[in-house]
Amino acid sequence: MKPTTGQAEEEGVIIIAEAGVNHNGSIAMALSLVEKAKQAGADFIKFQAYIPGEMVVQGESQYRMLESLALGEKEFLLIREKCAEEKIPFLASVFDEKSLALMEKLNAPAIKIPSGEITNLPLIKKAAATGRPLILSTGMSTLGEVEAAVLAAEEAGNKKIALLHCVSEYPAPLEKTNLRTIKTLQAAFRYPVGFSDHTEGYDAALLAVALGARIIEKHFTLAKNLPGPDHKLSLTPGEFREFIEKIRSAGEALGTGRKTVTAGEKAVRAAAGKSLVARVDIAKGSVLSPDLLALKRPGTGIPPQYLPLVAKARAARFLPKDSLLQWSDFILEGKGENEAGNETENNRLN
Structure with a gap:
């Protein structure tokens, strides 16, 4: 020393x-x-x-x-x-x-x-x-x-x-x-x-x-x-x-001064954070306009910051009310169903 x-x-x-x-x-x-x-x-x-x-x-x-x-x-x-x-x-x-x-x-x-x-x-x-x-x-x-x-x-x-x-x-x-x-x-x-x-x-x-x-x-x-x-x-x-x-x-x-999510915060973030959910029952093929979507706990789904992107997509299947959206649940503009499903891996939470 x-x-x-x-x-x-x-x-x-x-x-x-x-x-x-x-x-x-x-x-x-x-x-x-x-x-x-x-x-x-x-x-x-x-x-x-x-x-x-x-x-x-x-x-x-x-x-x-x-x-x-x-x-x-x-x-x-x-x-x-x-x-x-x-x-x-x-x-x-x-x-x-x-x-x-x-x-x-x-x-x-x-x-x-x-x-x-x-x-x-x-x-x-x-x-x-x-x-x-x-x-x-x-x-x-x-x-x-x-x-x-x-x-x-x-x-x-x-x-x-x-x-x-x-x-x-x-x-x-x-x-x-x-x-x-x-x-x-x-x-x-x-x-x-x-x-x-x-x-x-x-x-x-x-x-x-x-x-x-x-x-x-x-x-x-x-x-x-x-x-x-x-x-x-x-x-x-x-x-x-x-x-x-x-x-x-x-x-x-x-601490170190580096701004990160602690191990303990990750569990709290999952419970206290919010995700994109279906506000109402959404039929397959419907455009996911903002009025059909809501932000609710828990925070284990798609984060709120992706609302503008998701609001331009179409439902790939029937989405019941209050279901947490997953990337495979919709088709983004200009993408096929398989490509949309790949967003699940590309946008996974840390």
Whole structure:
């Protein structure tokens, strides 16, 4: 499964369990998140890869918090092993070049560029140069900044790109989610588009799927009451399982877009559709004028759209009132009786 090229619509939406920093710096919690994400049915689990000193000025208040939540190479090796054991691929958002190099070393199947790095074109170019698929989150950015990021990746020779619409508020109010941006991104860039969901609940993600989102990313935690910046807006394992079920159902409901008669509709169509019938007793040789014909259920005979054609024919035999007409019951203008009978095969309902 390739998270950036998008699956065929029939295969469904890719769902990423965003563990982020909800491991609270504990490798045991990180491994438990992997296990629970797999059990919930997620396609991928994603963490955050960063080196505090490469990411934040040490004097900043967030430095200490980020330092306590950072995972190093040793921890990511254990996560990769656990993901292999559970058969769920892992991803990581990269915030600096050293973390990008680590993800390449660990053979991550794709590189995630978080919203805060969307204008970090040097990082995007280096990520693109790895040749791995890129997932670009677009929170806190303008369309022009997204365009610059996409061009940077393309100039580095990488067109395996997916874009995630995102509103970087925690939580993001539903009324500010602006989900029509998904269509804007689809039209502007012709790459698969998904949704990184920071809202509470399921509604925004379900609407995103209806708008064509091919990837859904949602925060995931072991418990909402744990200390940390993202637990409260995240889904618990039970909630995430229910969330995935709803996303899968929404994807199935969207279907393929091809307008056809379903197998179940065929029986209903036979009962509820209408056919050409004799309105009165019709003598052999009579011209089947419209006043001699009616349209009635069931829909197992000649469909109503053939009324203009049949109304020009002559009855090949006596037709009793309310009998469903068959193609062999009349002779079309200019055709012999045998030719008229062949219409039965040529005009059979699908």
